Amino acid sequence: MSAVSERVGDDGPAAAVLAVNTAFYEAIERADIDALERLWVEDGTAVCVHPGLPPIHGHKAVLRSWSAILAATPYLQFVLTDVTAEVRSGVAVVTCSENLLSAAEGMPDTVFAGGHAVATNVFRKDGETWRLWVHHASVVQRRDGG
Amino acid sequence: MSAVSERVGDDGPAAAVLAVNTAFYEAIERADIDALERLWVEDGTAVCVHPGLPPIHGHKAVLRSWSAILAATPYLQFVLTDVTAEVRSGVAVVTCSENLLSAAEGMPDTVFAGGHAVATNVFRKDGETWRLWVHHASVVQRRDGG
Numbered sequence: 226m227s228a229v230s231e232r233v234g235d236d237g238p239a240a241a242v243l244a245v246n247t248a249f250y251e252a253i254e255r256a257d258i259d260a261l262e263r264l265w266v267e268d269g270t271a272v273c274v275h276p277g278l279p280p281i282h283g284h285k286a287v288l289r290s291w292s293a294i295l296a297a298t299p300y301l302q303f304v305l306t307d308v309t310a311e312v313r314s315g316v317a318v319v320t321c322s323e324n325l326l327s328a329a330e331g332m333p334d335t336v337f338a339g340g341h342a343v344a345t346n347v348f349r350k351d352g353e354t355w356r357l358w359v360h361h362a363s364v365v366q367r368r369d370g371g
Numbered sequence: 372m373s374a375v376s377e378r379v380g381d382d383g384p385a386a387a388v389l390a391v392n393t394a395f396y397e398a399i400e401r402a403d404i405d406a407l408e409r410l411w412v413e414d415g416t417a418v419c420v421h422p423g424l425p426p427i428h429g430h431k432a433v434l435r436s437w438s439a440i441l442a443a444t445p446y447l448q449f450v451l452t453d454v455t456a457e458v459r460s461g462v463a464v465v466t467c468s469e470n471l472l473s474a475a476e477g478m479p480d481t482v483f484a485g486g487h488a489v490a491t492n493v494f495r496k497d498g499e500t501w502r503l504w505v506h507h508a509s510v511v512q513r514r515d516g517g
Contacts, residue, residue: 270457272466272491277512279489280466282455309428311416313495316462318505320418320426343425345418345507347493349459359464361491363509366423 239310242317242348245355246310249346250303250323256295262288266349266356274361276342300328315350316358323362341365385456388463388494391501392456395492396449396469402441408434412495412502420507422488446474461496462504469508487511 252260398406
């Protein structure tokens with residue numbers, strides 16, 4: 226995972242939040258469900274909206290959805306662009322463009338599909354740790370003929 | 372606008388947040404750009420993701436986008452379902468399904484298009500007032516033969 230651009234500073238609370246945001250995408254790339262489990266708030270308030278799907282509520286259901294996605298996707302790599310972070314009183318909002326390389330199940334390993342989604346990730350401070358509260362991702366439509 | 376179901380209580384901070392969430396959709400239905408302007412946080416941290424589009428940042432740019440949408444849409448009505456609200460330390464996350472009736476420009480007034488989107492709306496308490504900080508909406512794909 227590489228973050229091409231950031232519109233925020235290198236230190237302070239925004240940096241701590243962005244480190245967790247990076248850890249989130251790296252955990253997906255490694256298909257590391259244990260790391261994903263630790264990154265999310267551990268209660269029923271967790272919300273995850275995968276592209277084109279309705280919201281999933283609660284830590285257990287959200288993690289089940291990631292397990293299914295990771296099991297069906299042998300290869301997934303993110304290049305994040307346009308990363309922004311705003312921190313207010315224990316809650317932070319990160320937005321980023323997710324530029325995806327993936328290999329879908331049943332396709333030759335040499336076939337990669339590119340994709341472009343945008344995500345809003347909301348983090349909540351839990352003691353000294355920032356945890357993912359909300360992940361909402363949606364596909365960006367390419368406009369023909371601009 | 373009508374909210375068919377809520378998974379939250381009728382009083383307390385969640386009720387105050389949901390009242391602002393309702394006011395947001397009613398302002399869109401009335402094409403009331405002044406009301407929308409008052410509902411959003413009044414600084415550069417406002418974030419709005421319309422379905423299929425990249426994020427728009429900042430109060431002025433977000434309001435311009437709504438002006439363009441309202442000018443191009445003679446009729447827009449929401450029925451909200453699956454409304455949930457979680458409130459933590461001055462920030463609230465609302466999720467809802469937006470079931471839309473709209474009339475697109477250039478079509479006969481009797482032609483209405485239905486649509487189904489989901490939204491994550493994040494509100495921030497500004498003094499005694501809850502204001503919209505983030506609106507991220509995305510279209511839900513219907514599954515064929517599912």
